[in-house]
Amino acid sequence: MRTTLNLSRFYKACNPSYTLNISNVIDRQYYIDFADVRGCKIVEELQRTITRISPDEPTCQLFTGHIGCGKSTELQRLKAELELAEFHVVYFESSQDLDMADIDVSDILLSVARQVSVSLEGIGIKLKPGYFTNLFKEVGDFLQTPIELSGQAELSLGIAKITAKTKDSAQLRNQLRQYLEPRTNSILQAINEEVLEKAVEQLKLRGQKGLVVIVDNLDRVDMRPVASGRSQPEYLFIDRGEQLRRLKCHLVYTIPLALIFSNEYETLKNRLGGGIAPKVLPMVLVRQRDGSDYEPGMSLLRQLVLARAFPEVSWNGRLLIITELFDHTETLDRLCRVSGGHIRNLLGLLYSCLQRQDPPFSRDCLEAVIKDYRDDLLLAIDEYQWELLFEVVQQQRVKGESDYQSLLRSMYLFEYRDPLGRWFGISPALAETEKVLAWQQSK
Numbered sequence: 001m002r003t004t005l006n007l008s009r010f011y012k013a014c015n016p017s018y019t020l021n022i023s024n025v026i027d028r029q030y031y032i033d034f035a036d037v038r039g040c041k042i043v044e045e046l047q048r049t050i051t052r053i054s055p056d057e058p059t060c061q062l063f064t065g066h067i068g069c070g071k072s073t074e075l076q077r078l079k080a081e082l083e084l085a086e087f088h089v090v091y092f093e094s095s096q097d098l099d100m101a102d103i104d105v106s107d108i109l110l111s112v113a114r115q116v117s118v119s120l121e122g123i124g125i126k127l128k129p130g131y132f133t134n135l136f137k138e139v140g141d142f143l144q145t146p147i148e149l150s151g152q153a154e155l156s157l158g159i160a161k162i163t164a165k166t167k168d169s170a171q172l173r174n175q176l177r178q179y180l181e182p183r184t185n186s187i188l189q190a191i192n193e194e195v196l197e198k199a200v201e202q203l204k205l206r207g208q209k210g211l212v213v214i215v216d217n218l219d220r221v222d223m224r225p226v227a228s229g230r231s232q233p234e235y236l237f238i239d240r241g242e243q244l245r246r247l248k249c250h251l252v253y254t255i256p257l258a259l260i261f262s263n264e265y266e267t268l269k270n271r272l273g274g275g276i277a278p279k280v281l282p283m284v285l286v287r288q289r290d291g292s293d294y295e296p297g298m299s300l301l302r303q304l305v306l307a308r309a310f311p312e313v314s315w316n317g318r319l320l321i322i323t324e325l326f327d328h329t330e331t332l333d334r335l336c337r338v339s340g341g342h343i344r345n346l347l348g349l350l351y352s353c354l355q356r357q358d359p360p361f362s363r364d365c366l367e368a369v370i371k372d373y374r375d376d377l378l379l380a381i382d383e384y385q386w387e388l389l390f391e392v393v394q395q396q397r398v399k400g401e402s403d404y405q406s407l408l409r410s411m412y413l414f415e416y417r418d419p420l421g422r423w424f425g426i427s428p429a430l431a432e433t434e435k436v437l438a439w440q441q442s443k
Helices: 007-013 025-030 042-053 071-084 105-122 130-143 155-167 170-205 232-239 257-261 265-271 295-309 315-319 329-339 343-356 363-379 383-395 401-408 434-442
Strands: 060-065 087-093 210-216 250-254 279-281 413-418 421-426
Touching: 007 295, 007 343, 025 295, 042 060, 042 071, 042 279, 060 071, 060 257, 071 087, 071 210, 071 250, 087 105, 105 155, 105 170, 105 210, 130 155, 130 170, 155 170, 170 210, 232 257, 232 265, 257 265, 295 315, 295 329, 295 343, 329 343, 329 363, 343 363, 383 401, 383 421, 383 434, 401 413
Parallel strands: 060 250, 060 279, 087 210, 210 250
Antiparallel strands: 413 421
């Protein structure tokens, strides 16, 4: 069997920063369902909560995992499935609207209101911003920068004007927050009464089941301390979590993985999750606890790579043309193994191969890419972190928040799920370093 590789399309498909849009026909061909080898069916659980358990009452669900492990793609799949179930879904990347290093609750609330308004305006539903017309005028007076809106102006335009005024000025942003902070409950009430409840009402008149808002990329919120001494994620999602969950629609928030290891995890679960634990998306299980390959996971990762090159070829057909992409099947397996089951890692390594040569990729090319990746990881590890790493490798578990901060966030450790539960393994690229090999021999 011989097929022609569309190199420019393959190059785009391997871009590690690209999120698949499951409603797009081509992207859907690239999508591989890893639920069975991640040890959890998160999209199904999020969807069932909305469509089956509580379709008419607002829900607030939390979703997290390593940055780059495939959360955004899974949320796009959730969006597509909820739309099939006749819900109107507003998905947005908060990092497009907000400065991840400097966020307050009012920023998130206004961002949700703006995105919902834009989405509804797109399908011909226009909301009259009664409370917000006065608020925008008062904000303009307070900031001494008029925000002019006509009587018929859309709510989204007013919020966009405020955001534009403050986005590039920390001073204006702080002034705005001082003004909005004491009004947070009034703003929440207005968003609920003038935006969300009216939206749900209008959508149901059109035969839809309700409104779902998916706020992606909040897991990228900077860990910096705020005035109270708390980290920004603790302040937003724990201290102010009750306000974030009070929006009257179905909500899915991404949150930083660090919070899962926080001493206040139960508080987070109760305040923001309403008693429901956050869903954690682990790595694709490509190895077992003893270090040997986990073949079901390896098989799906092979398909992820091959599907990006040959989306129109059948599942089994792709296995017959591996040598159009790699010099040997073992080179593909080496790529899958060293990625550790981290999707963006895998695509990043593949992309680096493409930058060096056209397919079929040689083993030497891949090894050179892996060496560069390993060297980059090694640059930042200090002795204390090596000690922590060895401890985690031995015990296959992480003890607490500080360990997470220095190891998991730096991609030195990956989290997996198997029938026995959660376990942690060192990055396969690091596992091959002289330091780790010498330590293992000494044991």
